[in-house]
Amino acid sequence: MTDRKPRVSDFESWADKQIREAEERGDFRDLPGFGRPLAGIDRPYDADWWVKDKMRRENLSFLPPTLALRKEAEDALAAAVAARSEEEARRIVHEINDKIAASLRRPPLGLVPFVIDDVLAARREKRGDGRP
DSSP, X not given: OOXXXXXXXXXXXXXXXXXXXXXXXXXXXXXXXXXXXXXXXXXOOOTTHHHHHHXXXXXXXXXXXXXXXXXXXXXXXXXXXXXXXXXXXXXXXXXHHHHHHHXXXXXXXXXXXXXXXXXXXXXXXXXXXXXX
């Protein structure tokens, strides 16, 4: 649609003509998704659908950074307790502690770094085997 709408032409008929001519030239044949139904067409209308879709595609968090870190800390603690070895548990705790420490240099978070020996003791207790 590089042409401008003529002043004397009705807008709808001019637009319809542009679309019809493009279809005749085959301009729409190689578009991605051609011939397939639109994704999410059966879902209820959501005014923010495009924002949510972009966030999902780019794996962005829906949580504010402090809440996201709290969730990550909770997951890391569970992963450290369930780790296959103390070395792996130590690595997990070190990584999350680095993130917590970095966040403590910013506005208040309400988290403190984990004490590695306490996490490992809880891990041993949960496993019930006393092995490292």
